[in-house]
Amino acid sequence: MANSRSGESVAERIVRVLETFDADRSAQTPSQIARRASLPSSTAHRLVSELVATGLLDRDESGQVRLGMHLWEVAQRGSRALRLRQAALPYMERVQARIRAHTQLAVREQDETLFLERLSHPAAVSNIARVAGRLPLHASSAGLVLLAFADDAARARILSRPLAALSPETVTDPVELDRVLRRTRREGHVVAHGYIEPVSTAVAVPVRERGEVIAALSMVLPRDAPTAGALDELRRAAAAIGRALA
Structure with missing residues (x-):
């Protein structure tokens, strides 16, 4: 995958986004994700939107984002x-x-x-x-x-x-x-x-x-x-x- 100006690949940035979630922080806004993942706000918002579109993240009516059921589904296959x-x-x-x-x-x-x-x-x-x-x-x-x-x-x-x-x-x-x-x-x-x-x-x-x-x-x-x-x-x-x- 293409690298960012910092040399990070898209995959590495996606992992950083996903790793901002834990048991005590199951729902976040894209801005909170950007801050916790140390990503530019525009980059984090774009990645979150793409991950929501694929089902790896879910967005609720208030705009907060959670780990998606599709992510759980994929993780279970052959694990x-x-x-x-x-x-x-x-x-x-x-x-x-x-x-x-x-x-x-x-x-x-x-x-x-x-x-x-x-x-x-x-x-x-x-x-x-x-x-x-x-x-x-x-x-x-x-x-x-x-x-x-x-x-x-x-x-x-x-x-x-x-x-x-x-x-x-x-x-x-x-x-x-x-x-x-x-x-x-x-x-x-x-x-x-x-x-x-x-x-x-x-x-x-x-x-x-x-x-x-x-x-x-x-x-x-x-x-x-x-x-x-x-x-x-x-x-x-x-x-x-x-x-x-x-």
């Missing part, structure tokens, strides 16, 4: 995420019903933890993860599992970067994080006390397809809750998901 979510959901529901805590499915995407599914319970502890939301790999239990079983280059890349603290107990020292990752590979699970919120403990296990770790299954428990039962349920569910995928 690896959809296949994994469909295989995992029955087993996640079983785990969540037994443990009555947040149960989550996540994958590694662009060196972050991307959550594909989350099942919650009214009595469950606080949890900031959202479906289609991201967290740093080093800060969540699912991310620690994904990073532990990632290739050497991915681990080295994360360990060489500054590591942000989401809570006072997030591991931000690369030497200590490397120890956590080695222990996770050795034990096949992780228990993270207060890494994101001091009130919670998160546990996670890998999900494998034909031996390769493709996802992580996690639960968020009250800080002092026992973890053995949750880990046993997660291991059984992860094994069942792997069989379903195979």
Whole structure:
């Protein structure tokens, strides 16, 4: 696609427009999109109009714009995420019903933890993860599992970067994080006390397809809750998901 004067392609600018939407900002005006995407107003208005015409965005009677149903439709066709979510959901529901805590499915995407599914319970502890939301790999239990079983280059890349603290107990020292990752590979699970919120403990296990770790299954428990039962349920569910995928 043709480049702009800044060297950006049309595709890159469209992605910037779409990425201005999130769970807390589901409807915007074209001017708000222009500002948040750091695009000239005329460019943003033109792209929005074209995306509305194709159904990737919808415009309501007040002039505000939302992500379109056609975008959702296209995203579902042949999606690896959809296949994994469909295989995992029955087993996640079983785990969540037994443990009555947040149960989550996540994958590694662009060196972050991307959550594909989350099942919650009214009595469950606080949890900031959202479906289609991201967290740093080093800060969540699912991310620690994904990073532990990632290739050497991915681990080295994360360990060489500054590591942000989401809570006072997030591991931000690369030497200590490397120890956590080695222990996770050795034990096949992780228990993270207060890494994101001091009130919670998160546990996670890998999900494998034909031996390769493709996802992580996690639960968020009250800080002092026992973890053995949750880990046993997660291991059984992860094994069942792997069989379903195979």
